[in-house]
Amino acid sequence: MGDTERIPVGIVGASGYGGVQLVRLLMEHPKVEIVYLGGDSSAGKPYTDIYPHLGHSVNLTVEAIDVDEIASRCEVVFLGLPNGIACDLAPQLLDKGCKVLDLSADYRFRNLDTYSAWYKKDRTDQAIAVRAVYGLPELYHEKIKESQLIGCPGCYPTASLLALAPLLKQGLIVPETAIIDAKSGTSGAGRQAKINALLAEADGSLGAYGVGKHRHTPEIEEVCSDLAGHEVKIQFTPHLIPMVRGILATVYATLRDPGLVREDLITIYNAFYRSSSFVKILPTGVYPQTKWACGTNLCYLGIEVDPRTDRVIVMSAIDNLIKGQAGQAVQCLNLIMGWEETLALPQLCFYP
Amino acid sequence: MGDTERIPVGIVGASGYGGVQLVRLLMEHPKVEIVYLGGDSSAGKPYTDIYPHLGHSVNLTVEAIDVDEIASRCEVVFLGLPNGIACDLAPQLLDKGCKVLDLSADYRFRNLDTYSAWYKKDRTDQAIAVRAVYGLPELYHEKIKESQLIGCPGCYPTASLLALAPLLKQGLIVPETAIIDAKSGTSGAGRQAKINALLAEADGSLGAYGVGKHRHTPEIEEVCSDLAGHEVKIQFTPHLIPMVRGILATVYATLRDPGLVREDLITIYNAFYRSSSFVKILPTGVYPQTKWACGTNLCYLGIEVDPRTDRVIVMSAIDNLIKGQAGQAVQCLNLIMGWEETLALPQLCFYP
Amino acid sequence: MGDTERIPVGIVGASGYGGVQLVRLLMEHPKVEIVYLGGDSSAGKPYTDIYPHLGHSVNLTVEAIDVDEIASRCEVVFLGLPNGIACDLAPQLLDKGCKVLDLSADYRFRNLDTYSAWYKKDRTDQAIAVRAVYGLPELYHEKIKESQLIGCPGCYPTASLLALAPLLKQGLIVPETAIIDAKSGTSGAGRQAKINALLAEADGSLGAYGVGKHRHTPEIEEVCSDLAGHEVKIQFTPHLIPMVRGILATVYATLRDPGLVREDLITIYNAFYRSSSFVKILPTGVYPQTKWACGTNLCYLGIEVDPRTDRVIVMSAIDNLIKGQAGQAVQCLNLIMGWEETLALPQLCFYP
């Protein structure tokens, strides 16, 4: 394929960890060419000043964010900006004919009141937001294909929802018993200089944060409610783990039918995810290590039933920056462009 | 105080991580002198062959395990052996007048049928076992003082039970809703050469194990049942975390009275642990980092209530090798000897 | 390209870290097909019992090592066995027409007396050994192309020699002043259960080993001597670092011409490695992080001159399991097969 057939894409907010993953994945994507990297704080800097290891392969300079400029050069735009900014930019980009894949929270909610309550920002783009699709292809495959505007899920919701979806969709659990105890590497906090994310603080230690208050809670609940067919409240607790990458969500819920054994559930999960290339159901008694997913767009699911308590326990492992962020956005890109869903998305980790 | 006043103590099973913590703590204990280190696999080795950094301070050789020899030299014996061995040794040592602090599972159960079912070992020492006390001083302070035989708790049960005790004792939660999602550093697996505990495997990764099947489950349940006054089943899931030391137990349970707020519970916990020197209740909104407990005999408890779900979430952090193992044994020693409970037990970590 | 055009290859010793990297790289290689995995200790096991994360993509069972069987099915064989075994197998495989890429020390030495002295093994395959080529393509590109038997370099020698080669080849340093202070992640010790490689031992710590005695010393010296044109002795000290992957070699040497500045040397290095796709010379003042090379076949070189001491300091970073092992073997495969050297070899890391 000649370069002339490549689609020009831009990344706004390219200096963070999501950005650099996107750069990596898109550079090896056979159907796209990165033609624009944008960011206000690093505007004017060669990209390799930010990531020196890319000196030999990326020859782009970060540019100030200019909607006209972006739209004139890019067919697809990835937005990797802090929450509350994409909802100002995306309407203009869509208006000028771009397709938009947003990695912030701005287009993840169907109910903008929920968004406004948790993110403390009023919205004026209701007409646009209603057209956005939640970018979790395993659940919204067909809708994503038809959309111009994707709100890509957060990393915790991706791991949590892939674990819960078959259970909720098929009514196998009592929804209000669902507890998600999630553990994330510190790269999830982004490339920001914060004391608590220093190696000297975070290494050799472990703690919960945002207990009962984390903003991914309403995002998970909205999709769970959609799957269950009625409003669902879930318990979600994130923890910071002394490692760079990876999320493990350990999900607990009480089974409606205590007669179900783990083999039943493994069969059900395999059926549910039959056409999902990136979800891997582990065999009986095998539980995922986050490292297995590292560097890939995969989600590994391990399933256990405790007959003593009638609970199902699902362990869900992803790479928070790939399937939990940039890889998922590329998966959505593949869908909205009508390409093969797995294109340019790694499926094998460099273990160990 | 002259050395003549020091009590002679022995450590059987001194080459593991529990053993070396005991050595460290007891060397700085003003009322004891280590006179015997025992172990079959390393018998005959100078202790500093095993731990070269102790070359300047420990001048003992590991000896073969000989009950007569031990009893003739030691007033108190710590047993740090694999499960199923202490129950053969302890009766003989008690018979010869030693006090015994066992760090294995052998004397943690009041119900030996439970022990036999989970540990696959029949027991012939019922008469002795019935005299053993569960060595968690915050709950069994008075009984420990009177006992000659202590079954020191496992590391997970210590963190879990200190989190759950006030809730169960005062009937504040629906017991069967209790879920313990526990996370441990890899030193908990002991000083054994296993592939999955290699840095190359465990670092940068995270996973659950023993889901619904871990042997600390019945130990936790027996004490929970004692506290609640009726039989209780709990959900317990351990995870291996890429760090050396520390346990965080995140405990979830549904409140009986949804009107309780976290400040109420903090007050209740403070009252419950008023006379416990080693349990620290954190103020509103502060959640523990395992690192805070590192190297100390402390347990930090952070308490949160989620009014959306009527659940209490208690986070409990300890050093798995101190409060979860050797430190707790020394705390028990202090009690059975009638010394100050806090003697020689560190309360300040070397942060970071 | 149809599958019929793929070359059948086998990996003997597939269960270690080198083996699993080879599996990963070769599965994504467009011109080969893995048709055989061999290993005596894991013979009969499905490969995914060893590496469960590969369950969805590798459908091979480890087979006992049988030369006839291997030769009948494979055109190229990778040997990833402990030192001293390949020199028994390789002659037979070559005799039956296979090409052999050996990852052990057996074919790295031109002088078998050196090998025998350091590896305590007498050799009877001199006639074969003399045909082997040292598999460092940046130095022996043309010879590798012509060979049927490659002795792939160790991880430390790869990092060290790429740092030293331009200096020695062009006579810029006093060879006997060369000191290599090397630091490696613990995966370099292989997938073997050893106490000192446990996370609980190795994490949060750092130490040297094999000081003045490491077996990679004579391997480095033989190539250095070849480059310098006379016998060279170097100082080599390896250290174990608390991380999984990566090697940094910090190389010190006294410049013959104290007038040289770092920009001169950067120019010289760029010229020396002009046609080497995998060696990246960093610009002035930039020093490599091992993480930049992680998951890639690259070697990053940072160059500094200290005018106060007239020394050059070269920092060389590689992924010990890719450029230091499996990737380099695939690079050699590409050369001996006449394919593009960079085929199937990653050049971008998943930072962070």
Next chain:
Amino acid sequence: MGDTERIPVGIVGASGYGGVQLVRLLMEHPKVEIVYLGGDSSAGKPYTDIYPHLGHSVNLTVEAIDVDEIASRCEVVFLGLPNGIACDLAPQLLDKGCKVLDLSADYRFRNLDTYSAWYKKDRTDQAIAVRAVYGLPELYHEKIKESQLIGCPGCYPTASLLALAPLLKQGLIVPETAIIDAKSGTSGAGRQAKINALLAEADGSLGAYGVGKHRHTPEIEEVCSDLAGHEVKIQFTPHLIPMVRGILATVYATLRDPGLVREDLITIYNAFYRSSSFVKILPTGVYPQTKWACGTNLCYLGIEVDPRTDRVIVMSAIDNLIKGQAGQAVQCLNLIMGWEETLALPQLCFYP
């Protein structure tokens, strides 16, 4: 001893890692009482807002830095401030009768021109500076005892100088061949929010920095010159290691007398450090792990001779925050107060 006999001490700059170590060590010191914590950026904050784990034991509020106030309350003052500030404060404090232990670079140099050249700050306190003593008790024991003003060494110089001192003092090496390849945990960079010290950046990676330019170079050289009796230039390269604490300095030098074997040197080192409680010379063939020193005021030295190259290699391991910083300051305090040198200084690590 009653509290009335305790000496009142203050810590200026208590919020950093050096500060919190000092707080820890001094709280357990039987002869001092912390009566003042100072710091401008955190003035007015309870100390436990900065370090919540100390809530149960430290009941002090950080105060603005006021010389009169400090001098009126404190007999001894520790200064843990950024370089270039202590030289303004110390003269005033000395003038008001305080003893001063400075942890910055300000009083480490006998030659203030060297200080000014490397630290870019002119000095007006020459008269005072000349009275300061370099606070490395193993080398300047008697002078420290007599002084009111101590310039406590940096962490790298402590590890490096203890390794080099016997060699230089006794003329055993060619000084200009000395190369110090030092590796430090990231806590050495202090409690400052910097991108490169984030766990997400620093974990799983390794790199050199400040090559040929690190400010500890002239500090090491000044003491080396004092030991050698003539001016000495050394090569010093620091590296950042993915761990919290600890420094390993690997020191290389060419022996003047190639007949010396490692046992000779071990004997020489043992003699040199005979009266130094905190320096531990390891036996033949044992090399230090940084973890052995963790949490202690010890320095472990491992000594090797390579007869192939006539070099001595000394490996020196310390805890960068204890012997490399706060512990050493307390050791100096003990000396200037005429107390036992080892008072309140830990000598056993909590391994692992």
